[in-house]
Amino acid sequence: MGHAPGGVDVWWFEDVTAFVGTDDLLTPEESSRAASFAFEQDRRRFVARRGLVKCLLAAQLGCEPTEVVLGFNAYGKPSLETGPYVFNTSSSGNSLLLAIGRRSEVGDIGVDLETMRPMPDALLIAQNFFTHDEAAELGSLTGDERDQAFFNCWTRKEALIKAVGSGVSFGLDRFSVTMLPQESARIRQVDGRPTTWHLNAWSPSPQHIAALATPIEPTEVRMHQIAVAT
């Protein structure tokens, strides 16, 4: 599979449950995790997600999906045990995003996906978890504009903490991001200092919103859409 030098490839699956037959690709640990889900729908989503991720990583590495070995950091971030590639995934309902790049070109990466929906608690969440400036900016908006800005902010912040790999324990109030539709996606500051972290933001579908964070600006972000023929 081709890789543009310095680029990040992003795969978008609107409905992973359309992909079946990936159970055999799971390790015993992954099968145990799958079996532990209380709802069948969550089990199917996990099995399909993990199988698809292994298939695409295998295509990148030139090996079989069952030969893809994942390791996990202390906060649960998965990574490839060997090879030059970094990846990250995010899911929302049946949908999945998978981003793959080369560590030497873009550093470690984080991606986040959310489904747009009304967020009556947007301001409350911002006041409790975001910076004062971000909460104030959201507070100056109303209705759909506030919901849109909230999801812009949320996906961009999640993408950064997922790139860092420490999850929400990193502290969502340690850094601020742009959120207004007319502004380009950008991290304004981290711990009060300017930063070289780079953000890409886009809508994979009219209902979804996504962000990708990288320590080094990618030369390009190539989108790939994979759907099952019906």
Ligand SMILES: CC(C)(COP(=O)(O)OP(=O)(O)OC[C@H]1O[C@@H](n2cnc3c(N)ncnc32)[C@H](O)[C@@H]1OP(=O)(O)O)[C@@H](O)C(=O)NCCC(=O)NCCS
């Ligand atoms: C990582 C985290 C931000 C994900 O949030 P989310 O919005 O619920 O989920 P997303 O769909 O965006 O991402 C999930 C995917 O991110 C990846 N992931 C898991 N942990 C991750 C981490 N710490 N950093 C980056 N990516 C992570 C996995 O591929 C996961 O996919 P899977 O569920 O199919 O295995 C959140 O779960 C978190 O903060 N986790 C940290 C947990 C922690 O601190 N544990 C401490 C153990 S001591």
